[in-house]
Amino acid sequence: MADQIPLVDYLVLGDDPHLVAQECVQCGARYFGRRNACAMCSGTEFKEARIGNEGTLTTFTIVAQAAPGIPVPFVAGVVDVDGTSVAGNIVNVEATPEKVSLGMKVRLTTFPIGTDSQGVEAIGFGYEPVG
């Protein structure tokens, strides 16, 4: 298998792909990405918190007009995973309002984004309908 790299550093690859949030030790607020301090309480200590792989779609849009190079239509949404909101595309489903609905159950999935000149494959994530 070729070398792989996650699209973003909060995506953990391997046998059990999942997302990891930075959780404020003081107040519990969660973030994706490097922090200077907590926007809620200004605390500066963070620990890693594993995000579950299943959640509920709380909002979405079906993007029909986007920058050149972005395949459309695609579904962008927010998934609530046990109280933590995650932004992601909804994939492996027809991008129509008939097939995508508010409140639908979804789960994390990963897929290749592309391979660079060194042969390294970038892996992205999205959410697909459960069942």
Next chain:
Amino acid sequence: MSEDVWVLGIHMTKFGKHPDKDTVDLAAEAALGALADGGVTMKDIGVLGAGNLMGGGGIGQPLQKQIGQTGIPVYNVANACATGATAMRVAIMAVKAGEVDMGLAVGVEKLAGAGLLAGGSRAEDSSTWKAQGRQGAVAPLDGRIGTQTMPGVFAQIGMEYGHKYGGTSFELFAKISEKNHSHSTLNPLASYQKRMSVEEIMNDVMIAYPNTRPMCSANCDGAAAVVIVSDSKLKTLSAEQRRRAVKISASVLTTDPWEEACQVLPDVNTLTRNAAKQAYEQAGIGPEDLNLVELHDCFATAELVHYDNLMLCEEGGAVDFFNSGSTWRDGQTPVNVSGGLESKGHPISATGIANVWEVCTHLRGEAGPRQIEGAKVGLTHVIGLGSTCGVHILEKGAA
């Protein structure tokens, strides 16, 4: 307790295409118009708040070079779509602080023909993956993890309301747009003055479901400017100037406080609610007292949530409130009788002053065929994503 402040003069240019005018021309037209409307000149002005985002830098000094270099301080401000309201706040704060007795604020933008303002282009993938930025991204994320386009962001904001409270649909959002396009037919300064049926709106080009093109704010050119005066200075002016002055009963700017998910999808709700609460308290009036509201319908999906955020309806009741007809111009709380950003247009930095012009024009009884009869109190609202919220409450009243 600082003294009251008033709108002495205010002007809005025609919104639309102005190929023969540059950014400074439009700003000058608005500024000179506001000064003339207030019966004053640049010599009377003690401070200038100036807003422009797309012109490549500060507009204040280039404007002074065309209309009056009096040496007064200029504050060039930028707060996304709330830039105009921010420029106006500069003038209001300076007057309230007692540093000056009269201030001018200008907002201007040349946007006709612009496409997607965010997410309109995406960088090429690099030839070697290299983690960059706060999320260690190895490639551009727009379209790969959500959307950075405004129609898509605000579509999600409206859909989120639907998930929370129910009752939303593509058709409902299209009906909100139908209302604003209908209102625009009475506004000669609107970019588009064309009535559109719900079917026409729904069948138009899809941008980001459920927002079709006529449900998005119209990119256009335009400017607006306002002269702010202190209560004590106003008392020294003519009876006609005092008669037409409009009282600024509340002037509030807020930013988004931390809420779960606010860094995942912008939260335009909490800061608007906070601004509205502060404004109603400052003014000593409630939402039920408002005769008209100009709110930030950058997309049809946004207008719905702001009915709730501005407390025009009970919490969770925005769908029923709209369906009752309340926000049409003959309803109990007319919203966006100007046509709103969807048809009047949205020259970004001008918007936060143009909405004040609309309300002032009604309070002065000068709105012609679109006059809301007997209007005494109105509210204006803008959101600049990032985020900033500006709310002003204006009252008719002889000084």
